[in-house]
Amino acid sequence: MAYRDLRDFLAQLEQQGQLRRVSVPFNVERGRNELQALMRHLAQTDGPALVLDRLEGYNTPGVPLVFNPYGTRERTAMILGTRDPLEAKLRHVKVLQEPGSWIKPTLVDRARAPCKEVVIPRDQVSVDRHIPHVFFGREGSSYITGGVVVTKDPETGVRNVGAYRVTSFWNCEHPQGGSYSEEQMKKQLSIFAFWNPPMNHIGLHLARAQKLGRPLELAIACQVDPALHLACATGIPFGMDEYDYAGGLRGSPVELVKCESVDLEVPATAEYIIEGVFRPDVPTDIIGWHSNSVGYYDKHQIFPIFDITAITHRRDPLWYGTIEMMPPFDHNYMALLPVEGELLADLQRKLPEVKDVVVTPNMTYIVQLNVDGAAKPHPEFGKYVLHAAWGAAGRWPRTAKILVVVGPDVDPYDLEAVEWAIQTRVQPYSDIIINRSAQAMVLDPSAPKGPQGFPTTSEQMGIDATIKVPERFSEYAEVSQADPAQVRSVAAKLAGIL
Template sequence: MARYYKDLREYLARLEKSGLLFRIREPIDKDRHLMPLAIWQYHGLKSDERKAFLFENVTDGSGRKYQGAVAVGLLGASKKIYSLAVDAAPERIQEKWLRALSRPIPARKVRTGPVKEVILKGKALEKSGGLEALPLPISNPGFDGAPFFTAPFCVTRDPETRKINIGTYRMMLKGRKKSGISCPPAQHIGIHFHKAREMGKPLEMAVILGAAPAIGLTSVSKIPYGMEEYAVAGALAGRAIALVRCETVDLEVPARAEIVLEGEIPTDYAEPEGPFGEYTGYMGGKMLNRVFNVKCITHRHDPILQMFNEGIPSESSLMRKLSYEAVVWKFLHRDCNIPGVLKVSFHEWGGSWKYCVIQMKRTTPAQPWQALMAASAFDPNLGKVVVVVDDDIDPDDADAVNWALSFRMQPHRDSRVITHKYAALDPSAAPPGSPVEEARFPSPSGCSALLMDATRKWPYPPVALPKKEYMERAKKIWEELELPALTPKTPWHGYSLGRWSKENEEEAEMAARGEYEEVAQRLARAGTKIEEF
């Protein structure tokens, strides 16, 4: 059975035992220094050196001391940390996701849990300071207009089917009992919102701020609509997630969550929200967004507020990359009946959202386009540039992908632009200041995607590197000479791609044996006189 982290605290203990946690006990200003400290590692450390942060002494510019702690980078600071969160070796992460998607475990309901240790509603909520009492940091000091919840696991219910969705959407702090909430129409929360609006009622929502890793991992994934994230989280965890009823809304939340906000999103009101540093690596502008009115806060004693950092690269980009790759691979390989799809890669410098590379072993010329069109149809937000490459190209390696784009396709023949895609905060979609509807889906046909088939269309000459046997022997000599340690990068040896004659093969073997003159004589016998022009 999988290792089950019953809550965030047990998981933090595992991180610390594994040497993957920076525990900061010194006073840290949440509005100016906390998130910059956590962000530095993405711009100054190698990816395998990054760790999670736990800030235990959180203050602000006035010297105010906040109750509880702030945790950053718990799920995706590095692939090693993500691997620990899903309890799977790095090479088995996708397999773990596929098993969870195929065999979800429904949640179980319990009467109460640690998340009910403190219950604040009515006058008690107002007196406590509400949202303003939480140690919520500013993510991008100098640019963000307020603190934002960056790791809110937002629970809503489809008003018609009553199916639960859990997703992560930015939430701007706006007062003791009020925050902004992004409800993009193309996201599942947007579908719930639209249905509630048609019914003339607000959309109830509970927001989980800190929970066992399976909850957060599922919240940021592209789980198919109608499949309950709690059940997928249970499969990731290896057992059913224990849920308790909320105090003021018709929803359930993890019994061992750190903090839960309960309230409603009015469907007849919006106000400006932002700016905020987004997954694109640019500041997302001020836009008209919905608000979330808080009716109740429950939390554990000395709660831990979980945060993600956005931008490129970031914890969020790695988490999206690893979960999206598994979900889209399953969609293409299994659901769309394209068994030649071997791997899907979302590149972090595309926000793990806009740049997708599909590796496949094609058996017909139609299959690359089947994969390209299916991938572009999976989600209106995903895939601005989608490329299919052969099985000898590493889809995670931008250099290898660029090699394929340079020499295995012709733009006029092997590329296509499609429209009616969704912007998803892409700043290239519309000029600053555009109405939110125009920024999200520019008239008349929305955004576009570039689809490219960068597979070989016919046999190619071999890769221009020494044969494998010579490279392997040279590597042994390299090591005997005690030269710097090598990290081989594909391709590191030559191999046939179908167009190489028996004569070419014989002459190369002769050359390797030192028989150059005989090769030269062969060539001379095939010589011919060239007439002058």
């Protein structure tokens, strides 16, 4: 299974009744847009993916907007060829655990690269005309949210491809009443490369380039095969290439083409490519308000600026837009599947009793075991799993503020079931571990801010919601619950009646 590009995935969604083409007008202007409300409505109703072709206040009316393609766990699982979230996660885990199964990309001629159909050199680039702009909520700037960003380590030459948001200054409101220069608005962009320092890899490349006093080239491939996007949202170890991992996930190599103005390679079937370079002194500027993934506005954020050196795109390109806001929102699930996969891969390597890891859109972590009660390997095993999860590799697990361990009879995707397990299997003083000196999720507004202006440390709570046999009891009450097969058969009897 491999999608050739985003279009191929959208065709699959449409075939499965999960995508609608909609000509209802929606406003996308700064200050007047309806896109945050549309995102909320779709999330509340488990709505489909949309392709919107009648946007108002839009600078590129001929470019349709893809909206909400990843708005459910099911659609996100479809990126990996299944509708089942656990099956998708296990595929992600298997490839992550076996770098031998990764497949190197191939290079194709530019004549075979749809992303080269239109080429705009630097002297002709004008961000207001050449990059679609959609605004969300009360955000001050428009973001490029469908991009994967390619850079090479200035010391080793090893490539990194990461999913990071890119910001435009065009028609951007300055959060402190200042202004942006004409050059900034028309020929420059900025990127969210300093987030949770120093753990995103483009941030490491940028720091190395700055230290060496060298420029850092970059290329942003917008709207690519979603399996590649998923690979680029996965925290594979620094120094390994996401294109190779994506090849493993797809089961076939990613086809690349050389850039026009920088020494980098980009996916040939992307919709848009933006090429650019960070100057050695890495100028920065502030943007804001910025709506963040924990559901609050940051009054401002500091982003490094780069110069655009070329833009290429398809003749009839598609755009994709998404916002971070109070969860859930579209790309929650696309960003969470890799986080779940990374933690599951790490835990299963040492603990075969771990069956699944679910991270909710609000980033509560739930680890499900395939054993409970007396079948656990040793007493207090749930607490051992809590520590193992906090100590797992990767960027995210150490920031798990609320972490719950449950047994196999508790559905980790169902928060009511998890709450039931907490109510009936947990004594707060004995079964909850409070860690007072953990790493913060830097966007958490409840964690105290450090001297850098953002939180670095946070408190955490780990809840062992397994059955306390043998720790406290020799046997436990039987669960009163209907047999799922019988529930299905009763539902079938009532089909068309109720």
